[in-house]
Amino acid sequence: MNGFGHPVQAQNGAPDENRRVKKHFLQNLSLKPLKTMTTLDPVILFFLLGLFAGLLRSELRLPPAIYEFLSVILLISIGLKGGVELSKQSFGSLVGQMGLVLALGFTLPLLLYPVLRLLGKLARADAASLAAHYGSVSVGTFAAASAWLTAHSVPFEEYMALFVVLLEVPAIVVGILLARGVSRETRWGKLAHEIFLGKGIVLLAGGLIVGWISGPQGVEPIGGLFFGIFKGVLALFLLEMGLIAAAQAGNLRKHGLFLALFGIITPLVCALIGGSLGAAMGLSIGGITLLATLAASASYIAVPAAMRLAVPEANPALSLTAALGVTFPFNVLVGIPLYHRMAVTLFGG
Amino acid sequence: MATSHLRKLLTVITESALEKDLCSDLESLGAHGYTVTDARGKGHRGVREAAWDPSGNIRVEVVCTKETACAIAEHLKAKYYSNYAMILYLSDVEVLRPEKF
Numbered sequence: 001m002n003g004f005g006h007p008v009q010a011q012n013g014a015p016d017e018n019r020r021v022k023k024h025f026l027q028n029l030s031l032k033p034l035k036t037m038t039t040l041d042p043v044i045l046f047f048l049l050g051l052f053a054g055l056l057r058s059e060l061r062l063p064p065a066i067y068e069f070l071s072v073i074l075l076i077s078i079g080l081k082g083g084v085e086l087s088k089q090s091f092g093s094l095v096g097q098m099g100l101v102l103a104l105g106f107t108l109p110l111l112l113y114p115v116l117r118l119l120g121k122l123a124r125a126d127a128a129s130l131a132a133h134y135g136s137v138s139v140g141t142f143a144a145a146s147a148w149l150t151a152h153s154v155p156f157e158e159y160m161a162l163f164v165v166l167l168e169v170p171a172i173v174v175g176i177l178l179a180r181g182v183s184r185e186t187r188w189g190k191l192a193h194e195i196f197l198g199k200g201i202v203l204l205a206g207g208l209i210v211g212w213i214s215g216p217q218g219v220e221p222i223g224g225l226f227f228g229i230f231k232g233v234l235a236l237f238l239l240e241m242g243l244i245a246a247a248q249a250g251n252l253r254k255h256g257l258f259l260a261l262f263g264i265i266t267p268l269v270c271a272l273i274g275g276s277l278g279a280a281m282g283l284s285i286g287g288i289t290l291l292a293t294l295a296a297s298a299s300y301i302a303v304p305a306a307m308r309l310a311v312p313e314a315n316p317a318l319s320l321t322a323a324l325g326v327t328f329p330f331n332v333l334v335g336i337p338l339y340h341r342m343a344v345t346l347f348g349g
Numbered sequence: 350m351a352t353s354h355l356r357k358l359l360t361v362i363t364e365s366a367l368e369k370d371l372c373s374d375l376e377s378l379g380a381h382g383y384t385v386t387d388a389r390g391k392g393h394r395g396v397r398e399a400a401w402d403p404s405g406n407i408r409v410e411v412v413c414t415k416e417t418a419c420a421i422a423e424h425l426k427a428k429y430y431s432n433y434a435m436i437l438y439l440s441d442v443e444v445l446r447p448e449k450f
Contacts (some may be wrong), residue, residue: 063403202429308366312432320404 004072015135021267041151043144046235047332050242055249062240072203074143077226079207079231080219082161086208087215089159099283101163104169104277104295107269109135113178122318129314132175133323134266136299137167139200140241141328143234145293145336147284154340156286160294165205167294169195172306179311191310200302217273241328248325257277261320263326267296271339288343289336297336298323319325351442356450357418358410361425362388363435365405371425375409378424381450384410394434401428406434412442412450 043116053060058153063071086094109131116127149156159290195201211219219226251261274295276287300323307314356419363371368385375383388406390424409423444450 305366309370342398 003204003252014198023304026234031211035231038151042233043238044332047242047329048237050239050244051246051329052242054243054246055160059242062236067237067240070233070240071139072199073226073233074230074237075139075200075203076207077230078139078143078146078161078164079204079209080211080222080226080247082159082164083208083211083319084214084216085158086162086212086221094162096164098162100277101166102170103192103277103289104274105135105167106174106275109171109174109297109298110180111273113265116262118253120253120262123314125311125314126318128175128179129303129316130156130322131186131321132171132260132307133300133303133319134270134298134327136169136303137240137294138297138299138323138328138331139164139204139301140237140332141293141297141331141336142290144332145290145339147231147234148336149289153291154286155284155334156290157283160287160290161204161208163291163294165201165208168299168302170203171299172303172310175303175307176310180316189297191306194309195302196307198302207310221247230319232294234252238332241332246292247319251321252325253273253308255318263298263322264330267327267331268337269333271342275339275346277342285340288347289340292339292343295338296327296331298326299325300328350443353445354447356412356442356447357415358412359418359421359441360440361409361411361437362406363409363429364433365407366428367409367429367433367435368409371407371409371429374424374428375411375421378421379387380411380413380421381412386410392434392436396442412441412444414450448450 042275050060109128112131113127116130117124120127120130122130122234142161146156176186176191271292275288275292277289277295281291283291297318300320304316305322307319308316361371365387370385370403371387387410390406411418413421422437422439425435425437
């Protein structure tokens with residue numbers, strides 16, 4: 001004790017004083033730095049690390065197989081968690097919510113398309129493709145949002161992973177119809193195969209079903225891999241996403257201001273729509289935040305793949321630059337806390 | 350050395366999104382087999398660094414007769430050149446078992 005400059009008598013005879021001094025000491029040493037750090041979650045810091053490393057052209061990159069593995073773990077853990085929660089719900093009570101979420105998935109691209117055509121002056125195929133990207137969802141953003149809510153002890157409806165699956169597909173269909181009209185050239189059978197059996201949907205829906213069948217006790221033995229290291233996996237995943245987002249910077253310079261503005265304003269407007277729907281559905285504040293985040297997010301895996309095949313004349317660089325270079329970083333860094341505040345302010349009463 | 354026979358090696362480098370379509374095209378146009386490898390690089394459609402799924406390239410190689418190679422090349426040119434990042438080239442190769450190709 002002497003070494004820290006505290007009076008000796010605090011040690012003998014005055015246990016209360018001793019405790020007080022100790023508490024004070026601990027506060028000084030460990031709690032203070034902790035307090036200042038809580039504003040930025042380490043997973044977000046890893047995203048920033050990737051972003052800066054990429055912008056500074058560091059050699060850093062994860063091997064593609066590792067990135068693939070990380071996304072497999074993320075998709076399965078989100079699915080499993082959702083499935084376990086689903087097993088506690090009566091399916092009937094969810095049918096109404098599922099219908100509304102599907103309707104949201106069809107509506108968002110229809111709202112965005114005219115904006116892109118008229119304000120952005122984009123060609124029909126490009127506008128349709130961008131609308132599809134923004135109508136659909138990003139699982140990475142969902143993972144970051146649920147991690148944020150957990151870190152801030154905001155409870156949410158864990159079964160919402162189901163909504164991720166529901167929101168992935170409708171926008172793709174709308175996007176193709178907007179670009180093509182009802183055309184005989186579109187091979188819907190082949191496309192349906194591509195969309196529904198893509199990696200994302202199979203793993204997410206598969207995880208949901210496995211979690212639903214197994215229930216809470218059933219998934220416990222595999223929880224170490226899928227829940228225990230979730231945050232570590234998310235940190236590595238976001239590191240790579242930072243690198244990928246930084247790689248879009250060159251394209252962004254080329255495609256200019258409209259894309260940057262679209263990539264920031266669209267998530268804000270969509271979050272308001274998604275959040276309002278969440279409130280109307282009676283979700284908790286955490287649930288409203290998550291549905292707002294889902295509406296605000298833009299797909300960068302399922303939709304690009306489907307659009308590349310179904311609407312090949314759409315320039316993929318446009319949508320990927322906006323979705324990955326602008327909207328993903330915006331949502332992860334600014335959007336998620338903002339949508340939570342929006343949910344508290346507008347629907348918190 | 351055993352007698353060798355002349356064949357064409359057709360190499361296609363394109364977006365990995367096309368893999369399924371491309372391979373079924375190759376088979377229907379008479380290729381007896383093909384080899385696909387992951388690739389990355391840079392062309393006039395920008396850097397393809399294969400960092401995540403949609404940004405990857407593939408390199409598809411087919412050894413076949415000159416007629417088949419020309420038919421495939423014409424078909425790919427007509428179907429994919431305008432909208433996809435794709436290059437293809439032909440070279441002469443010698444094979445030992447002509448019936449395989």
